Amino acid sequence: KQEVTQIPAALSVPEGENLVLNCSFTDSAIYNLQWFRQDPGKGLTSLLLIQSSQREQTSGRLNASLDKSSGRSTLYIAASQPGDSATYLCAVKSIFGTGTRLQVFP
Amino acid sequence: GAVVSQHPSWVICKSGTSVKIECRSLDFQATTMFWYRQFPKQSLMLMATSNEGSKATYEQGVEKDKFLINHASLTLSTLTVTSAHPEDSSFYICSARKTGGGADTQYFGPGTRLTVL
Numbered sequence: 352k353q354e355v356t357q358i359p360a361a362l363s364v365p366e367g368e369n370l371v372l373n374c375s376f377t378d379s380a381i382y383n384l385q386w387f388r389q390d391p392g393k394g395l396t397s398l399l400l401i402q403s404s405q406r407e408q409t410s411g412r413l414n415a416s417l418d419k420s421s422g423r424s425t426l427y428i429a430a431s432q433p434g435d436s437a438t439y440l441c442a443v444k445s446i447f448g449t450g451t452r453l454q455v456f457p
Numbered sequence: 458g459a460v461v462s463q464h465p466s467w468v469i470c471k472s473g474t475s476v477k478i479e480c481r482s483l484d485f486q487a488t489t490m491f492w493y494r495q496f497p498k499q500s501l502m503l504m505a506t507s508n509e510g511s512k513a514t515y516e517q518g519v520e521k522d523k524f525l526i527n528h529a530s531l532t533l534s535t536l537t538v539t540s541a542h543p544e545d546s547s548f549y550i551c552s553a554r555k556t557g558g559g560a561d562t563q564y565f566g567p568g569t570r571l572t573v574l
Contacts, residue, residue: 445563
């Protein structure tokens, strides 16, 4: 059964830092991998979707990579801002990771 | 882009009553929809996979008689929480799977917050 793990569980950084969030999964037979953000008490906001045939996707300050063979994906956030503070979730084959709670302070 | 709606967005009910939550794919047909539950400060947990025209597949530990799922059309799946109790209070999120054109993507609804008194 697919298991999805995210590291770190929580992260607190000053504004302007570049960040790397990690997602690992046990079953490499995937269709795609998605990254979401979730603000407290809110639903999900889709950030990036990487199809299984792709290696990375970029949107603004966000870049996500996918390495199926090693069962890993990383979400890179450049020049972090306080507005980036949220919980970040990756999802693989309908299974969500444990999440990374990010706080960016001014 | 593809849109998935949920209704209601929030509901408060008394213990022992049943609550129905609807999930609709507004601009595409979805043979498969998923239901998730999220407790405070936890990640989303897959409850069941809903397949149009057939029985839902429940994850281990999810009571199928308590969480009734019906996927009667290609654009609508419903989750009914029967005889709700305070421990069923949670955030319920659905997603619909869109395939075709070489892509296979899940689109998520905005969620339904259930509070059982």
